[in-house]
Amino acid sequence: MTPKRTDTFPRALPGHWLHPADPGYDEARRIWNATHDRRPALIARCRDAAEVSLAMRYAATSDLEVTVRGGGHNVAGTAIADGALLIDLSPLNEVTVDPVAQVAYAGGGALLRDVDAATIPHGLACPAGVVSHTGLGGLALGGGYGWLTRKWGLTCDHILAADVVLADGSVVEAGEDSHRELLWALRGGGGNFGVVTRFTLRLRPVGPVHHHVGVYALEQAPAALAAYREFAEGQGLDLHAVGCLKFAGEQEWIPAGLRGQRALFLTVAWFGDPSQGPARAAPLFEAAPPAGAVERVLSYAELQALGDHGEPHGNRYFTKSCYLQELSPTEAGEFVAITRDMPSRLSSIDFEYLRGAIADVPGADTAFPSREAPYICTVSSQWTDPERDAQNAAWPRQGIARLRPFSTGGAYVNYLQDEKEGRVLEVYGAARHERLAAVKKAYDPGNVLRRNQNIPPLADDQQSSSKES
Ligand SMILES: Cc1cc2nc3c(=O)[nH]c(=O)nc-3n(C[C@H](O)[C@H](O)[C@H](O)COP(=O)(O)OP(=O)(O)OC[C@H]3O[C@@H](n4cnc5c(N)ncnc54)[C@H](O)[C@@H]3O)c2cc1C
Numbered sequence: 001m002t003p004k005r006t007d008t009f010p011r012a013l014p015g016h017w018l019h020p021a022d023p024g025y026d027e028a029r030r031i032w033n034a035t036h037d038r039r040p041a042l043i044a045r046c047r048d049a050a051e052v053s054l055a056m057r058y059a060a061t062s063d064l065e066v067t068v069r070g071g072g073h074n075v076a077g078t079a080i081a082d083g084a085l086l087i088d089l090s091p092l093n094e095v096t097v098d099p100v101a102q103v104a105y106a107g108g109g110a111l112l113r114d115v116d117a118a119t120i121p122h123g124l125a126c127p128a129g130v131v132s133h134t135g136l137g138g139l140a141l142g143g144g145y146g147w148l149t150r151k152w153g154l155t156c157d158h159i160l161a162a163d164v165v166l167a168d169g170s171v172v173e174a175g176e177d178s179h180r181e182l183l184w185a186l187r188g189g190g191g192n193f194g195v196v197t198r199f200t201l202r203l204r205p206v207g208p209v210h211h212h213v214g215v216y217a218l219e220q221a222p223a224a225l226a227a228y229r230e231f232a233e234g235q236g237l238d239l240h241a242v243g244c245l246k247f248a249g250e251q252e253w254i255p256a257g258l259r260g261q262r263a264l265f266l267t268v269a270w271f272g273d274p275s276q277g278p279a280r281a282a283p284l285f286e287a288a289p290p291a292g293a294v295e296r297v298l299s300y301a302e303l304q305a306l307g308d309h310g311e312p313h314g315n316r317y318f319t320k321s322c323y324l325q326e327l328s329p330t331e332a333g334e335f336v337a338i339t340r341d342m343p344s345r346l347s348s349i350d351f352e353y354l355r356g357a358i359a360d361v362p363g364a365d366t367a368f369p370s371r372e373a374p375y376i377c378t379v380s381s382q383w384t385d386p387e388r389d390a391q392n393a394a395w396p397r398q399g400i401a402r403l404r405p406f407s408t409g410g411a412y413v414n415y416l417q418d419e420k421e422g423r424v425l426e427v428y429g430a431a432r433h434e435r436l437a438a439v440k441k442a443y444d445p446g447n448v449l450r451r452n453q454n455i456p457p458l459a460d461d462q463q464s465s466s467k468e469s
Contacts, residue, residue, distance in 0.1 A: 016051070016091075018043040028088060029080065031069070032133075033317040035389065036077030040067070040086040047091045049163055049171050049197040056195070057169040059085045059448070066167075067451045068195050071111050071135015075319045076417040078191070078452050079138075089137060092197060097122055102203040103160065108196040110136045112304065115201070120301050124203035128155045131307045140199060142190050142414035142453075143368050145376065147269055147303060148204065150356030151237040156187040156368055157361055158202040164194035167448035175200075185439040188368025189428075190413050191452040192436070193443045206300040210270040210277020214290025215254055218336055221245070221264040225332035227288035228266055232353035233374075238272040239280055245339040246348035253294040262339050266290070269303065311382065315346065316389065319380040320396035321415035322407040323373035327351070331406050338379060338399040343391050346382035349399070351375055367436055369428045370410040377403060378415055393418075413453050424453050434458065 018025045019042060028043045041064060044055035059066045062085070069079035069088045080086055089109025095118035097104045102124055106115050113132035119125050127148035129139050136155075144155020152158075161175035164182065172194075174183040185193050216224045225243070232241040248254050248263040266288075268281040274297045285293060298306075311317075324331055335349055342349075352375065359371050379399035381392040397418070411427050425433045433455065440447070441457035450456075 016045045016047065018045065029086070030314070031072035031074075031077060031079055032311075032313050033073075033075055033077055034314050035316045035318070036080060038077070038080045038082045040080060041083050043086045043088055045088045045091050046197075049165055052087055052089075052092075052165040052195050052197055053169040053171060055085060055087050056165055056167060056448075060168070065451070066448055068137075068191060068449065069135075070109055070137025070191075071133065071139075073134045074138050075317055075415065076453075081451050084451070087195060089195070089197070095119070097124065097203070099124065102205075104199075104201045104203055106136055106199045106201060108137050108198060110199075112136055112139070116301060116304050119203055120206065120299075122203075123205055123207065125206040125300055126155065126158050126201045126203055127152045130304070131311055132304050133308060133313070136199065137196060138191060139414060140201075141186055141188075141196065143188050143412060144414075145352075145354070145358075145412070147209075147240055148206070148271070149358055150240050150354065151271060152204045153357040153361055154188070154368060156366055157357075158204075159183070159187055159199055160202055161200040162186050162196045163198040164196050164443075166194045167444040167446060171197075181439055182443055184365075185367050185436055187366035188413075189436045189439070189455065192440055192449055192455045194449070206271075208274045208297050208299055209303050210274045210281070210295070211298050211303065211306075212268045212270075212277065212281040212285070212293065212295040214266050214285050214288075214293040215248060215258060216264040216266070216288070216290055217258060218245075218262050218264065218339060220288070220291070221336050221339075222329060222332045224264055224266060224288040224290070225327060225335065226329065227284055229327045229353075231284040231287065237356050239268065239270050240352070241266065241268045241284065242350070242352040243267070244348055244350050245335055245342075247342075247345045251294075253292050255292045258291055262342065316383050316386065316392065317381065318393040318396055319378055319415055319417055320400040321376065321378040321412055322400050322403055323370055323410050323412070324351070324375040324377055324403065324406050325408055326406070327353075327375055328406075331403065334402050334406075338395075338402060341395060341398070343388070343395050344381060344383040346384075347380060347392070347395065348382075349377065349379050351377040367428070367432060369432055370408070370412065373408050373410060376412060379403075416453050424455060427453075428455070 046052045065084040092107035092109040095106045099122040140155040244265045270277040379396040383392045437458040
């Protein structure tokens, strides 16, 4: 697409507004997943709400599509589009903490590691994802699962208020006393309603974590998965147990015969008194003795960074995901079969038992749609050679197709990729989608923000506008 009038873009912010010919443009247009190699017409690197507002108004007068980049980690590449104006929030990453009120104020472009770096010194954290270079913006607006979500709820449940630049460039604060319906939509409705320049987040106390990982040969996986199900479903809120099927690495604690082989990893994280951790994890590892294991006490910061190196920027990724009703021997058998077909040594199947505090929040309180789902599962391809794109994108599609008969039918909006038309409506359900579409109509009636998992505005004859002040 040939951009219109971008030659007139504001020169008042040199180095912050990048045209394709400018130094730094190529660096600034890169996102985490290298399969999305797109060229925006213009990149506005915004440092505050006023600059976001300027960019929004400029896009409107220049007839440019707008995309918004938080951490740039959406696997479907929704942050960036050819020929669009990219509002890059990465300079807007400051996080401050009020330790007495247990509240953080985080810029809309903060990464999870920026939030952790500010809160952990106070013994506090906002429950969020498991890879610290992920963006807070996209993760929080779509939901936000992580180590602490069984204990405290989703990231979106921790949004107390948000400063939002709307499609017309105006700025509002969505909170309990103003724009409440917008706040409801921001808690799980995705990046549809405006650009969040500042999140006000509730924080929770955190301390050291007892962390225990066991590895199993693929042949042992069905028995180990049966033990996992029994164990995980019976736990209180201080314990979170997750699983992963992937090629084993070369770590010393992994038996030599398993290194480089397809294997199952089960991990137990205990957030109570660390001295009780070994006893808390024991029932799982006694019921299903692993071939190798490692246990240690980690700081919360170490826990949050454990997954960072496994999913680096610049590799190629394709993910499909579903919620599972249960993890019976049938689903366990499917996990093993899908693992046998895994075409890349960098790929994985991840799963975890959810519930706990996620399910305790009343469904109508937030836009997040799938609180009751027992299990979430992602089949994630990672590879480096563009020649192998088709093969690696096919594996998650085929894997999730095999699991579909056992799925709840829902999906996590932040993992949607390559979906059939109407999937977003299906994911939210008719009533919640209609309520979100009404908010969209009130706050972004022209659907300016549409390169997300899109919720179009309600048609005129469907409902009156729900914008309030
Ligand atoms: C390595 C990796 C690990 C992950 N781990 C987890 C996990 O543990 N738990 C989990 O729940 N999810 C996880 N995810 C999924 C993650 O939640 C989504 O990829 C999410 O979209 C990432 O947000 P982002 O800001 O980095 O992405 P972006 O691509 O920048 O943004 C995603 C969408 O949100 C919009 N958006 C972003 N910021 C704002 C803002 N401030 N205002 C308005 N709109 C905004 C964008 O326009 C875009 O449409 C992971 C993803 C990756 C790649």
